[in-house]
Amino acid sequence: MGIPNHWRTQHQRYRLVGEICQHCGAKLFPPRDVCPECSQPAYEPFTFSGRGQVYSHSTVLHAPRGYEEFVPYTVALVKLEEGPLVTAQLTDVDAGEAYIGMPVEMVTRKQREDGEEGAIIYGYKFRPVLQ
Amino acid sequence: MRPTREVGIIGYGAYVPRYRLPATEVDRVWTDGYSGTPIKEKAVPGPDEDTATMSIEAARNALKRAGIDPVRIRAVWVGSESPPYAVKPAATIVAEAIGAVPETQAADWEFACKAGTEAMQAAIGMVGSGMMDYALAIGADTAQGRPGDALEYTAGAGSAAYLLGPKEESLAYFEASYSYVTDTPDFFRRPYQHYPQHGSRFTGEPAYFKHLLAAAQGLLNELGYTAKDFAAAVFHQPNVAFPQRAAKELGFSREQIQTGLLVSEIGNTYAASSLLGLTAILDQAKPGDRVLLVSYGSGAGSDAFSLIVTDRVVERQNKAPHTRDYIARRKEIDYALYVRYRKKLHMH
Numbered sequence A: 001m002g003i004p005n006h007w008r009t010q011h012q013r014y015r016l017v018g019e020i021c022q023h024c025g026a027k028l029f030p031p032r033d034v035c036p037e038c039s040q041p042a043y044e045p046f047t048f049s050g051r052g053q054v055y056s057h058s059t060v061l062h063a064p065r066g067y068e069e070f071v072p073y074t075v076a077l078v079k080l081e082e083g084p085l086v087t088a089q090l091t092d093v094d095a096g097e098a099y100i101g102m103p104v105e106m107v108t109r110k111q112r113e114d115g116e117e118g119a120i121i122y123g124y125k126f127r128p129v130l131q
Numbered sequence B: 001m002r003p004t005r006e007v008g009i010i011g012y013g014a015y016v017p018r019y020r021l022p023a024t025e026v027d028r029v030w031t032d033g034y035s036g037t038p039i040k041e042k043a044v045p046g047p048d049e050d051t052a053t054m055s056i057e058a059a060r061n062a063l064k065r066a067g068i069d070p071v072r073i074r075a076v077w078v079g080s081e082s083p084p085y086a087v088k089p090a091a092t093i094v095a096e097a098i099g100a101v102p103e104t105q106a107a108d109w110e111f112a113c114k115a116g117t118e119a120m121q122a123a124i125g126m127v128g129s130g131m132m133d134y135a136l137a138i139g140a141d142t143a144q145g146r147p148g149d150a151l152e153y154t155a156g157a158g159s160a161a162y163l164l165g166p167k168e169e170s171l172a173y174f175e176a177s178y179s180y181v182t183d184t185p186d187f188f189r190r191p192y193q194h195y196p197q198h199g200s201r202f203t204g205e206p207a208y209f210k211h212l213l214a215a216a217q218g219l220l221n222e223l224g225y226t227a228k229d230f231a232a233a234v235f236h237q238p239n240v241a242f243p244q245r246a247a248k249e250l251g252f253s254r255e256q257i258q259t260g261l262l263v264s265e266i267g268n269t270y271a272a273s274s275l276l277g278l279t280a281i282l283d284q285a286k287p288g289d290r291v292l293l294v295s296y297g298s299g300a301g302s303d304a305f306s307l308i309v310t311d312r313v314v315e316r317q318n319k320a321p322h323t324r325d326y327i328a329r330r331k332e333i334d335y336a337l338y339v340r341y342r343k344k345l346h347m348h
C-alpha cells in the first residue's frame, strides 16, 4: 500500500472507527458500508471500545518484508466486545504468553516503517489489559 | 503570570513503556562494574513505540479523566526532543488518534526537557484568554544517550498529557506561573547528529540549579509563599541528586518530593520528567492540596507553576491507569536486547 491508501484508512487504523448498521444495530469492523447481518447499507461511523479477547493466536518467526524488526511477534484474531473479529499484532507480550480468552485492549503503535527514509505507518495493536 | 480567565487541569494522563534497563547493565558493559549507578533503572520503549504512540496513550488517559468529547479540543501540542519525524508534526498523529481533528491547532514544541511545560504555559494562555475552552499539552520523549556515555544510564522514555480548560471544571487549577530563561549551551544536538553533546560539570550549577531555583523562587516570591505552604513539589529530575538538592535549597522536605520523584525507577524522561512526577502526585492528591511544579530544559530555562487541587480530583483519579500502574508493569531487559530495541545495532 502506498501513502494515499494508508492515509485513507487512518481513522480505522488509529482508533478503530468502524460502522454501525442503522437497521439492525450490527457493528462492523473494518468498515465495509454494507451490513453483513441484514445486507442493508451501513455508513454511520462507530468507534469501538478497543476491548476484546484473544480468539486465536500464532507466533511469527519469519516476517513479511517491513516487519522483520518485530520478530518474534504474535498475531491474533481478537474478538472485540462489540462482536467483530479483527486480525492484529499483539504487543507488550512475550512469546508464549498469549492464550485463548486473554483479555486485551487496543493501543496505537508503529506497525512498520517504509525504510529509513519513508513514512512511518501507525495503527492498532492489542496488548494484555493493563487494569 | 496569571491569565485573565482562571485555568485548570480537566484531565491528566501518564504513560511509561514496559521495558526496564537496570543501570547495572550499562555499568557491566562499559566499566566492568567499576562505576557507580545514578539510578536503579530506566524505562525503555518497545520496538513499536515512539514519542507519537506514547503521547497518544497519555492523551487517551487524560481524556478518560476529563470526560469531554475530543472534538472540543482546540489545540494538541506535543513537547519533545525526540519526535518521530525531523519534518512533520507528531501532534497531528496524536490529534488524529484521539479524534480531535480537524477543527484544532496542532504543533510540536521544542525546548529540551521543558518543551512540555512550555506547551502547558501556552495552553494556559489560550484557555485563559478565552480563545478556546480546551487545549492539550503533552510532554513526551524517548531519549537516547551515546553508548557508554553518562547519559546512557538515565536517558529514559515516558509521556504525560494535560487537558487544560476552565477552572470551574478542573481537578486542579493554576494559581500562577513563572518562567526563567537564558542562553546557556549546557546540552545540545546539531542537525543530523544522533546523540547530544553535554558539558559534564557545566550542567549543574550554571544550568540546572541557576534556572530551576530562580523560577521556583520567583514564583514563591510572587505568591508570597514558602515551602511549607505546599503539600507536594516536583522538580525536573535528570538524576536523583539534582531534584533532592534543589528541594533542600528551597526548604522542601524529602516527604514533600517523594511521591513525584520517579527518576530512579523510570530514568530521566526528558520533556515528560517533571510532568510525570505531577501525574503521580495527582494520582494521590487530596482536595485543597497545593502543588509546586518546576521543569528545567537545557539551553536553558525553567517553568514554575503553583496548583490547587479541587474536589473533582477524587472522582477522576481512578478513571484511567495510575502512574504507578505503569511503573509496576515492568519487564527487565539486558543490554543486548536494549541495543536491538533502540536500533543501536548496525547491520551492514
Ligand SMILES: [Zn+2]
Residues within 6 Å of the ligand: A021, A022, A023, A024, A025, A026, A035, A036, A037, A038, A039, A040
Ligand atoms: Zn444490519
